[in-house]
Amino acid sequence: MRYALVNNERVEASHGLSALCPGCGQPMVAKCGDRRVHHWAHRGRRTCDHWWEPETRWHRQWKSRFPAGWREFVHVAADGERHIADVRTGHGLVLEFQHSHLRPDERAAREAFYPNLIWVVDGTRLKRDAPRFAAGGQMLRPTPWRGIYTVAFPEECFPPKWLDCRAPAFFDFAGAEPVAPDATPIERYLWGLLPGRAEGHGVVVALGRGGLVRAAHERPQILDAAQIVGVLQARFRAARVAAMQEARRLPSGKRWKRGRVWRRPRPRRRF
Ligand SMILES: [Zn+2]
Known part of the structure; x- marks a missing residue:
């Protein structure tokens, strides 16, 4: 500590x-x-605190962006259980900076313990995480909100162990190294996966490091994840209903012939 x-x-x-x-x-x-x-x-x-992990330079750099009084905050639950949060803001938002491997059950326990939590994950520890995001990120689709995207297959962007979080999980693919001005967007931004899905689509947020720190100072949540996912879910649903109505309208006069079913062609006898 x-x-x-x-x-x-x-x-x-x-x-x-x-x-x-x-x-x-x-x-x-x-x-x-x-x-x-x-x-x-x-x-x-x-x-x-068995949740505590040895600090790296990456941890220190992140925590230094917040006031000293917010760092290593001893959080005591109603039943007396206590853990040391990496950062707890004046609004009660807890930020956990995760470098080492975290078992899914332990991750879920922390999400239950801290009611208002976001993860910042060191995306440079595992060699495959950044290339996975570089490839899967090609499939991000913009939404009306700047910096917010949807993706049909979030598992092609993010590590499997972080897909079903109950808290937003932001991946830092630059690690402890300074980010060059001409770095790729993958390194320039934090890439967050919001909890829940919008009609099966993952909701992804691109946020600058300064933006995250500013938001943590200004408000109790970095963003209203539930509302964003809810609105996008409604939009996907409306689009699906409209497409179905359109499909029903189309075949007037040219209906599919009933009774014509596709049959597997009989194998030809060779001999
Ligand atoms: Zn102690």
């Missing part, structure tokens, strides 16, 4: 300092080596 408590003040790790864990109150030691980002670790045992 980046912060631990010294005299009830949140402080960053530095050589020789000792502090207490804001989650469990146990002693922590400062780890200030060269190999990993400077951090606090529990003495002796791994961590009090």
Whole structure:
């Protein structure tokens, strides 16, 4: 963790300092080596929050975009269960930055624990994720909203483990590296898959990193995912109904002949 408590003040790790864990109150030691980002670790045992993952440079960069008081927020549920959220905004939105592998059941548990959550996923950890999105993203279709798209086969764009999220999942395909001004849109934007489907179509959002940070400051949700998916669902349904009515109208005078069914041609005898 980046912060631990010294005299009830949140402080960053530095050589020789000792502090207490804001989650469990146990002693922590400062780890200030060269190999990993400077951090606090529990003495002796791994961590009090089994959801916590070792921080990478990518984690630190993301969290640094938010006020220090929002980072590593100890979230306590009504039943006393507590976890340390990566970022919790003043509006109560929790942002979890996920680099390492996450089992689907654990992902679902976090979505249940944090009622207002978005995921930001490091899309550079697995080599196949960015190429998959580059190929599948060709099939994105625009909607009347700028930066919002639909896709008939979301599984061709996003990793299978993230398809059935209950929270929006934004993929960061640039990772910890700075994004060049001439980078591809895949790297320039975060690509979010919204929960739910509009008549089977996935709803995808392209959002700049600054846009996400700004929205997190300004409002309780980055975007109203349920409303967007609902409106697109209604549009798809209306288009389908209109197409069916059109199809019914067309064959006047030229009806399909009844009784003509396609039969498999009989195999010819060769001998
Ligand atoms: Zn602890």
